[in-house]
Amino acid sequence: MIDIRMLREQPEVVKDNIRKKFQDHKLPLVDEVIQLDLTSRSIKQEADDLRANRNRISKEIGALMAQNKKEEAENKKAEVANKATLLLELEEKERELEEKITKIMMVIPNIIDSSVPIGKDDTENVEITKYGEPVVPDFEVPYHAEIMEDFNGLDLDSARKVAGNGFYYLMGDIARLHSAVISYARDFMIERGFTYCVPPFMIRSNVVAGVMSFAEMDAMMYKIEGEDLYLIGTSEHSMIGKYIDTIIPESELPQTLTSYSPCFRKEKGAHGLEERGVYRIHQFEKQEMIVVCKPEESHLWFDKLWKNTVELFRSLDIPVRTLECCSGDLADLKVKSFDVEAWSPRQKKYFEVGSCSNLGDAQARRLKIRINGESGKYFAHTLNNTVAAPPRMLIAFLENNRQADGTVRIPTALQPYMGGKTALS
RNA sequence: GGAGGAUUAGCGAAGCGGUCAUAACGCGGCGGUCUUGAAAACCGUUUGCCUUCACGGGCACGGGGGUUCGAAUCCCUCAUCCUCCGCCA
Numbered sequence: 001m002i003d004i005r006m007l008r009e010q011p012e013v014v015k016d017n018i019r020k021k022f023q024d025h026k027l028p029l030v031d032e033v034i035q036l037d038l039t040s041r042s043i044k045q046e047a048d049d050l051r052a053n054r055n056r057i058s059k060e061i062g063a064l065m066a067q068n069k070k071e072e073a074e075n076k077k078a079e080v081a082n083k084a085t086l087l088l089e090l091e092e093k094e095r096e097l098e099e100k101i102t103k104i105m106m107v108i109p110n111i112i113d114s115s116v117p118i119g120k121d122d123t124e125n126v127e128i129t130k131y132g133e134p135v136v137p138d139f140e141v142p143y144h145a146e147i148m149e150d151f152n153g154l155d156l157d158s159a160r161k162v163a164g165n166g167f168y169y170l171m172g173d174i175a176r177l178h179s180a181v182i183s184y185a186r187d188f189m190i191e192r193g194f195t196y197c198v199p200p201f202m203i204r205s206n207v208v209a210g211v212m213s214f215a216e217m218d219a220m221m222y223k224i225e226g227e228d229l230y231l232i233g234t235s236e237h238s239m240i241g242k243y244i245d246t247i248i249p250e251s252e253l254p255q256t257l258t259s260y261s262p263c264f265r266k267e268k269g270a271h272g273l274e275e276r277g278v279y280r281i282h283q284f285e286k287q288e289m290i291v292v293c294k295p296e297e298s299h300l301w302f303d304k305l306w307k308n309t310v311e312l313f314r315s316l317d318i319p320v321r322t323l324e325c326c327s328g329d330l331a332d333l334k335v336k337s338f339d340v341e342a343w344s345p346r347q348k349k350y351f352e353v354g355s356c357s358n359l360g361d362a363q364a365r366r367l368k369i370r371i372n373g374e375s376g377k378y379f380a381h382t383l384n385n386t387v388a389a390p391p392r393m394l395i396a397f398l399e400n401n402r403q404a405d406g407t408v409r410i411p412t413a414l415q416p417y418m419g420g421k422t423a424l425s
Numbered sequence: 426g427g428a429g430g431a432u433u434a435g436c437g438a439a440g441c442g443g444u445c446a447u448a449a450c451g452c453g454g455c456g457g458u459c460u461u462g463a464a465a466a467c468c469g470u471u472u473g474c475c476u477u478c479a480c481g482g483g484c485a486c487g488g489g490g491g492u493u494c495g496a497a498u499c500c501c502u503c504a505u506c507c508u509c510c511g512c513c514a
Contacts, residue, residue: 041477047483048483051484052483055482055483062442062443062495073494078494377473
């Protein structure tokens with residue numbers, strides 16, 4: 001959500017930004033919201049005057065009652081009652097207008113960073129850098145589910161009976177590998193100075209509304225029946241929610257946290273769940289990182305964040321590349337975003353394993369996350385990034401570390417988390 | 426899950442239908458006097474949001490709703506905390 005004052009003062013900047021994101025259908029909303037805002041403020045002024053009047057007369061009534069002048073007090077009461085209906089009507093209008101304005105402001109996209117490449121959709125995302133050689137081995141790499149099954153590490157049939165399509169049982173060494181990756185990712189971030197955190201896995205609707213749009217919520221979030229609770233789709237939700245309605249002293253910034261959580265997603269509207277794999281599923285686990293910082297530092301933090309993911313994958317001998325989201329593919333709340341993609345030697349292409357985003361002050365404005373600084377109070381900037389999210393992450397791990405003989409080598413960094421094993425065989 | 430009590434500024438706490446909410450009082454913070462410097466003492470200052478060029482005005486006493494001319498105060502509801510009971514890793 002952008003600042004309505006900014007929209008008021010520089011509507012052309014907001015419109016240009018909408019054009020850059022190829023959302024021209026939203027252009028009329030800018031002028032509409034300017035008009036609504038103008039009306040809203042004048043009605044608010046009128047209502048405030050009536051309230052001021054009522055407050056003044058009420059005080060007079062109090063004074064009269066104290067002096068036992070009942071008749072005069074009754075006259076004053078009538079005076080207030082006269083304007084009561086008008087005030088009620090104005091208050092109703094105030095509410096309506098505010099609602100309309102908020103609704104529009106929620107869909108006006110955040111101003112994208114000047115460095116974001118312009119493009120219509122994900123086909124125009126831009127590769128930034130490759131890290132590691134995307135090797136195509138001279139032997140065939142099987143489908144990831146097959147690799148897992150070779151180690152008796154995956155049981156999708158039972159999962160379908162128990163929970164349905166989109167769930168999995170991980171077994172034995174594959175399950176252990178899953179936990180090892182999470183633990184390794186956790187320690188990797190702790191060593192980089194992040195504070196480890198295990199957050200709530202369910203959040204209330206007001207937090208949900210603060211961190212995502214209604215459309216996203218409908219497509220992603222599982223609701224708990226009979227409770228005002230939703231299963232989190234990522235720990236970013238509960239981690240950013242941690243700061244809801246807070247004023248953070250400047251001296252306590254930046255807040256750098258790494259969180260673990262299971263993630264639950266409906267994947268409604270997605271291209272269908274992969275029938276035989278763990279690529280797109282309803283439940284996975286994720287080590288995440290989030291940063292709350294001063295506005296002038298969010299660019300720096302953005303670069304630090306995605307590099308963490310690249311380095312983690314490189315330490316496990318997985319080739320990756322960074323891909324920048326073009327303007328049209330960038331979610332409305334985001335200022336800038338990089339995907340980290342891992343190399344798939346089977347598909348001979350890269351696929352998404354993480355996403356790093358700078359939200360600017362958009363999330364902070366929605367959730368009222370402010371900084372108390374020397375020169376006053378202002379909205380914080382928030383960022384988030386994936387460290388590692390298995391089991392999808394295991395696809396990249398298994399495909400890249402599988403040898404010609406079918407064994408899977410365990411890179412040195414991960415060996416302590418696998419009880420010293422150097423390979424799965 | 427059941428019973429009772431509570432939620433007021435950075436913290437503690439008074440107020441329990443109307444010049445005590447522009448929130449007493451205390452602590453803390455900030456500025457000053459005094460001092461070579463510090464402490465003590467004394468004086469002053471110290472919530473946020475919206476609106477306005479400004480003066481000013483409005484809103485907020487855990488959240489939401491209601492009663493009233495007027496609500497921190499009365500009613501409903503939700504949340505959180507404390508005490509006791511029950512249950513449970």
